Amino acid sequence: MNWRNETVFVSGATGFIGGRVCERMMQAGVPKVRALVHEMHRAARIARMPVELCPGDLLVRESLRRALGEAKVVIHCGLGPASSIVRGTENMLAAAHAAGVKRFIHVSTAAIYGITPPPGSETEDAPLRRTGDAYCDNKAAAEKVVLHYGKRGLPVAILRPSIVWGPYSAWSTRLMDDLREGHVAFIEGGHGACNTTYVDNLIDAMVLGLENDRALNQAFFITDGERVSWGDFIRAHMALMEPTPEVREISRAEIAASRGRSSGLVVGSMKAAARVARSKEFRQMLMQIPLTEAAMKKAWNWVGSLPPEKRERLRARFGVRRAAAKPANAKFIPDAVTEATQSTTVFFSIEKARQVLGYEPRVRFAEGMRRVEQWLRYAAYL
Amino acid sequence: MTEPIRLAILGCGAITRSEHIPAVCAHPGVCLVALVDTDLPRANLLIQNRGLRCKAVADYREVLGQVDAVLNALPNHLHVSSNMDCLRAGAHVLCEKPLAITAADARSCTEFAEEKKLVLAVGMNRRFAASHSLLKIAMQEGLLGSIQDYDFEYGGAFDWRSASGFYFDRTKAGGGALVDFGVHMLDSVIDWFGPVTSFEYQDDDWGSGIEANLLLDLKHAARFGEIPGHLRISRTFGLKNRVLVRGSAASAEISVHDPEVVVIHRAIGGAPVSQTLQLEKSPSGSSYWRQLDNFIHSIANHSQPEVDGWQAVGVLELIESCYAHKRRIAEPWAESGAESGTETGTTSATPGGTSNGEARR
Numbered sequence: 001m002n003w004r005n006e007t008v009f010v011s012g013a014t015g016f017i018g019g020r021v022c023e024r025m026m027q028a029g030v031p032k033v034r035a036l037v038h039e040m041h042r043a044a045r046i047a048r049m050p051v052e053l054c055p056g057d058l059l060v061r062e063s064l065r066r067a068l069g070e071a072k073v074v075i076h077c078g079l080g081p082a083s084s085i086v087r088g089t090e091n092m093l094a095a096a097h098a099a100g101v102k103r104f105i106h107v108s109t110a111a112i113y114g115i116t117p118p119p120g121s122e123t124e125d126a127p128l129r130r131t132g133d134a135y136c137d138n139k140a141a142a143e144k145v146v147l148h149y150g151k152r153g154l155p156v157a158i159l160r161p162s163i164v165w166g167p168y169s170a171w172s173t174r175l176m177d178d179l180r181e182g183h184v185a186f187i188e189g190g191h192g193a194c195n196t197t198y199v200d201n202l203i204d205a206m207v208l209g210l211e212n213d214r215a216l217n218q219a220f221f222i223t224d225g226e227r228v229s230w231g232d233f234i235r236a237h238m239a240l241m242e243p244t245p246e247v248r249e250i251s252r253a254e255i256a257a258s259r260g261r262s263s264g265l266v267v268g269s270m271k272a273a274a275r276v277a278r279s280k281e282f283r284q285m286l287m288q289i290p291l292t293e294a295a296m297k298k299a300w301n302w303v304g305s306l307p308p309e310k311r312e313r314l315r316a317r318f319g320v321r322r323a324a325a326k327p328a329n330a331k332f333i334p335d336a337v338t339e340a341t342q343s344t345t346v347f348f349s350i351e352k353a354r355q356v357l358g359y360e361p362r363v364r365f366a367e368g369m370r371r372v373e374q375w376l377r378y379a380a381y382l
Numbered sequence: 383m384t385e386p387i388r389l390a391i392l393g394c395g396a397i398t399r400s401e402h403i404p405a406v407c408a409h410p411g412v413c414l415v416a417l418v419d420t421d422l423p424r425a426n427l428l429i430q431n432r433g434l435r436c437k438a439v440a441d442y443r444e445v446l447g448q449v450d451a452v453l454n455a456l457p458n459h460l461h462v463s464s465n466m467d468c469l470r471a472g473a474h475v476l477c478e479k480p481l482a483i484t485a486a487d488a489r490s491c492t493e494f495a496e497e498k499k500l501v502l503a504v505g506m507n508r509r510f511a512a513s514h515s516l517l518k519i520a521m522q523e524g525l526l527g528s529i530q531d532y533d534f535e536y537g538g539a540f541d542w543r544s545a546s547g548f549y550f551d552r553t554k555a556g557g558g559a560l561v562d563f564g565v566h567m568l569d570s571v572i573d574w575f576g577p578v579t580s581f582e583y584q585d586d587d588w589g590s591g592i593e594a595n596l597l598l599d600l601k602h603a604a605r606f607g608e609i610p611g612h613l614r615i616s617r618t619f620g621l622k623n624r625v626l627v628r629g630s631a632a633s634a635e636i637s638v639h640d641p642e643v644v645v646i647h648r649a650i651g652g653a654p655v656s657q658t659l660q661l662e663k664s665p666s667g668s669s670y671w672r673q674l675d676n677f678i679h680s681i682a683n684h685s686q687p688e689v690d691g692w693q694a695v696g697v698l699e700l701i702e703s704c705y706a707h708k709r710r711i712a713e714p715w716a717e718s719g720a721e722s723g724t725e726t727g728t729t730s731a732t733p734g735g736t737s738n739g740e741a742r743r
Contacts, residue, residue, distance in 0.1 A: 023588075023716055026589075027717075040543075040547040040550065041540055041541050041542055041543050041544075042539075042540075043550055044539075044540035044550075044594045045594055045618050047558070047590060047592045047594065048558065048587050048588050048592050048593055048594045049588040049589060049590055050590045051590075053550055055547075166715075167715045168618075371715035372715070374714055375715045378713075378715075379616075379619040380619065380620070380621055380622075381619075
């Protein structure tokens with residue numbers, strides 16, 4: 001189909017992938033981009049473009065009908081909480097079907113095979129199994145709903161990217177923060193498969209999915225097509241930092257032994273809770289509660305009364321200001337999700353995307369890193 | 383003792399809830415008569431939650447004649463018309479920034495207030511932070527030596543949960559990050575260093591007029607000679623969130639999060655040291671309370687408020703000049719992935735007329 005003459009609707013438009021989709025659609029010159037916005041204050045990146053900001057909620061079907069408007073192309077990057085992925089996707093599909101949408105690109109994930117996909121998951125015809133992870137299993141269930149709507153006549157195509165990275169991606173920003181904190185380790189020498197998918201390569205695949213009828217009712221792994229390991233990914237980011245941070249190696253046996261000494265669940269939960277508590281998002285949510293807001297103001301006043309050096313220490317501790325790189329933390333043990341993610345041995349094949357869509361990754365890893373570096377410098381991460 | 387000023391607050395959005403109501407409630411010279419919001423249940427809920435003894439009305443015109451003054455916290459595009467109505471009815475006005483969407487409207491409003499001999503104050507609460515005047519005094523008394531330049535950065539993920547969401551609509555907000563937070567920064571640097579003589583402005587507006595990031599190089603000429611400065615604002619990522627003024631003898635730093643103190647960085651015997659300047663007796667209330675207090679004082683004494691309409695006109699003229707001469711920030715990581723490249727502008731500009739931050743009175 002000739003999508004360039006159509007109004008394009010993007011769900012998840014305030015996110016990393018959706019934001020870049022909006023940019024690419026504007027650059028491609030489509031007549032109009034309608035962006036689904038659940039929380040308006042998150043729309044600063046896309047609001048600088050003449051996209052139509054359409055308030056709506058994936059869990060409220062009627063809001064999607066209004067937001068969709070006259071759009072005949074849907075790129076569904078929206079997510080929401082893991083437990084709502086299936087319902088949100090079904091609502092989006094129903095709204096698109098009712099509106100006579102001509103093409104629905106569903107951004108799925110290679111993680112439908114699990115955080116650590118088992119050997120044999122290299123190609124799209126590998127059987128799916130329950131993984132026990134809410135995100136993975138719900139994304140897998142969402143694909144089934146997409147294919148169901150495909151059978152009902154909605155022209156759908158499914159893309160399964162893996163580690164989607166690029167400017168604005170948390171894979172890079174969080175890694176930089178973790179490297180500064182000494183919270184990174186090479187698990188088993190960093191040999192795990194990273195399966196990078198540069199965001200512009202993914203969007204190239206979306207465009208091919210829009211243009212190629214052979215994409216209909218099909219699912220495609222989309223990666224950069226290079227055997228980039230987690231060690232490669234981490235080292236490439238380390239190389240941007242001055243001085244280069246130290247990262248130690250750790251085996252899975254050491255991780256297991258460490259968890260044996262203290263309950264992995266408790267330690268993992270404490271670490272996850274600490275990370276949430278330090279996050280900007282959490283602090284912003286807290287400020288919505290009047291009592292908390294008042295307490296936070298008092299806390300700021302108290303901080304203001306401290307000597308500068310104490311204030312600096314507090315700021316660094318709570319992440320208000322980026323601290324200088326710390327030496328490698330000999331006690332740092334990666335959490336369970338990081339261990340699982342970086343222990344992947346499977347490199348997903350993009351042969352099907354090559355054969356059926358004509359997909360060829362335009363941005364190689366080195367070029368992607370060059371662009372990420374440019375952005376990290378601009379965004380004051382370096 | 384004089385009677386308290388009868389006040390209505392127009393708009394019950396985020397800033398009213400978090401700042402203006404606590405300030406008004408804490409001020410003995412003010413009697414809150416009404417909260418005004420087209421969303422009447424929201425106004426009533428606020429009255430109930432805060433235990434206020436005032437009425438809720440949907441239209442500010444209902445309270446004109448019953449109040450001495452209004453605090454205008456409506457969305458930006460409604461400021462001028464509502465200010466004019468209130469002034470026409472004889473009410474003094476404290477208007478949230480920006481005073482208007484355009485400098486011309488701000489000028490009309492200011493002239494009308496003068497004609498009516500009413501106080502028109504503009505909500506630049508940062509002027510009332512202790513650090514603002516401390517820095518001014520530190521520079522005037524030569525604590526930094528000769529002033530060389532400054533850097534002013536403010537950035538973070540945008541999180542202003544306005545009920546109306548007007549801030550992403552060019553016709554309602556008047557612009558993006560420059561109008562939103564830039565007015566505060568420009569107001570501060572003009573007050574510290576004097577009028578702007580030239581500038582170079584870049585932002586990342588892709589055509590909506592709502593920039594998320596901007597870079598502004600300025601030159602001032604006034605009390606400290608020619609001072610270059612650099613402003614940076616982001617709505618998408620964190621920055622240092624501080625102003626750093628460099629002098630020949632020392633530097634001064636104000637953190638946006640510590641508005642009551644100035645930290646002086648200097649060297650003693652070759653070793654870098656820092657000193658904190660802080661008023662021994664803390665000024666009362668928040669900066670919003672002090673702003674309100676200044677407004678009430680101006681009404682009672684028929685004096686100019688600390689931030690009057692003319693200062694706001696000057697800042698808006700400078701902002702308009704920036705927008706008129708803007709260049710696109712280069713985003714090479716974004717251009718190279720595109721189906722068809724978009725051009726990034728590289729033209730340069732200088733301000734003209736009165737667009738230097740100081741309006742003609």
